Amino acid sequence: MLDSSKSRPPVSRTFSVLLVIAIVLAALNLRPAVTSLGALLGPAIEGLQMNGFIAGIITGVPPLCFALLGPLAPKLAGKRGPELVVMGAMGAILVGILLRSVAPETWTFLLCTALALAGIAIGNVLMPVLVNRWFPHKLGLVTGAYTTSISLGAAVVAGVAVPVNEALGGNWRVGLAAWGIPALAALVVWLIVFLGLRSQIAAKNAGLKREASTQTPVGPMSKNATAWWVAVFFGMQASVAYIFMGWAPKIFTDLGVNPASAGVLLAIIMGVGVPLAFVMPSLASRFPHQGPLVIINGVAGMIAIAGMLTIPVQGAYLWAVLLGVCGSNFPLALTMIGLKSRTAAGVAKLSAFGQSVGYLLAIPGPFAVGALHEVTQSWTPSIWLLGTLIVLQTVTGMMAGRPRYVEGEHRIEIH
CATH class of the missing domain: 1.20.1250.20 (MFS general substrate transporter like domains)
Incomplete structure (x- = not known):
């Protein structure tokens, strides 16, 4: 920090x-x-x-x-x-x-x-x-x-x-x-x-x-292992978030939830994230390793995905709450940007690199979900894709959460 x-x-x-x-x-x-x-x-x-x-x-x-x-x-x-x-x-x-x-x-x-x-x-x-x-x-x-x-x-x-x-x-x-x-x-x-x-x-x-x-100049983020873990974690959580913001009502409606309730489910997903957005950064700053928080969010998301695949209608409100918990990886990712640098220059570079690369990685997600549904005429492959993205964000978040800094010896050497 x-x-x-x-x-x-x-x-x-x-x-x-x-x-x-x-x-x-x-x-x-x-x-x-x-x-x-x-x-x-x-x-x-x-x-x-x-x-x-x-x-x-x-x-x-x-x-x-x-x-x-x-x-x-x-x-x-x-x-x-x-x-x-x-x-x-x-x-x-x-x-x-x-x-x-x-x-x-x-x-x-x-x-x-x-x-x-x-x-x-x-x-x-x-x-x-x-x-x-x-x-x-x-x-x-x-x-x-x-x-x-x-x-x-x-x-x-x-x-x-x-x-x-x-x-x-x-x-x-x-x-x-x-x-x-x-x-x-x-x-x-x-x-x-x-x-x-x-x-x-x-x-x-x-x-x-x-x-x-x-100070020793902060090297390029593209050669920094910690920066890449933060960027990929940011991208995976952003991809999941954009998918649910764009597709959640349609997915739940097609799975059997009435349209009015499907809109409420999206509001729940977004609403649960509001108080967690305040709590999560304070929690993250208390731990040298933010991996346990990432795991909690990931488990919540994976339970929701399993529920959507098995009993999507009966447990819809529970799945929405759990997806909202999973969405608190957004404030966690932003907090990591501040925690993984010792200098002002490091924070600025990591913020730019992590968010820019992350948003680029997030772009294909919503399109892929729509394309999978169009090709298969089923939401099951798309939901499996969401589950895969949640697993990836959990793994990359655990790596990003380690007590490392972008300044120092943790560099990827490219020859």
Whole structure:
């Protein structure tokens, strides 16, 4: 874990609280631009006269953008500082959301969505960096706060986007634009933080540069064994999460659950993850090896998969709860990013590498599940695939959870 106490100038209690609020608000904005569009995709497709191919691109592009744009974050933060870059990311999310709500045609809509996704990608990577930078001795607590906020931002917006749209008159453009309000709030708070902490931020940047000049440079993450385990673990858990977010209602419905209950099951899967997103980082930071937590989550997921294969309808609510427990590997993976590095540079590099590679690995999962069902006309092979992914995330998570750091001797030598 990063220890930056020497380079951390004193911050008043008021601004410490404000920093936590700013981090939480930023985290709340890392999913609404995606989930609000998913909820209102039907009206948007009709209004813009999109074809099925373009609609497919929109639904599949978020993880691709996260993977491709995330690596820019450490470079930008190294030059300007993560606080200013996160403030810019909130601005990009705000402008992207507002501009796409008035986009006159499909490609403009896509470009504006990509702008919002770029801000989200930067925010994804820099959240662990900010937590380690300002709260290295409260890593679990503050990480829990922001991962809970990410989960809330996804779950709440998915549930209320349609009612909010209807309350605003039923115009999908207004319904999408409304989610710029949280981004505006985050931008204002980050502006206050940046202006109020200018001297501390400047002193911290100078201190970290001095430390960096005396430390052994962090090597490329692509040659680092710990970084690869973290990245693959992140990818496997993200793949399972995207599969269930996209396919769970359809799978349960086809297995015999009525459609209304199938929607409730998805809400349970996502809802169970909200309190666990707060608890898991605190637990993870207390253990030198996070493997036992990974095993608990993996066992919960495998029991759910076994249940879906044998008694899917009768135990559906139990399986949903267990899948929600399994989904707490997301905050656990984010916490590992902060725990597996001793330096600010290490956290930034590991966050960018782990999330970028992870999101790339997650992309094929939802498509593979759909393709297997299309070919076999049965959900059984797809559920077996899910079970395989849960086993893989458990194995890779155990390896990632070992007491190792990306700095040091644990390198993969490539000749």
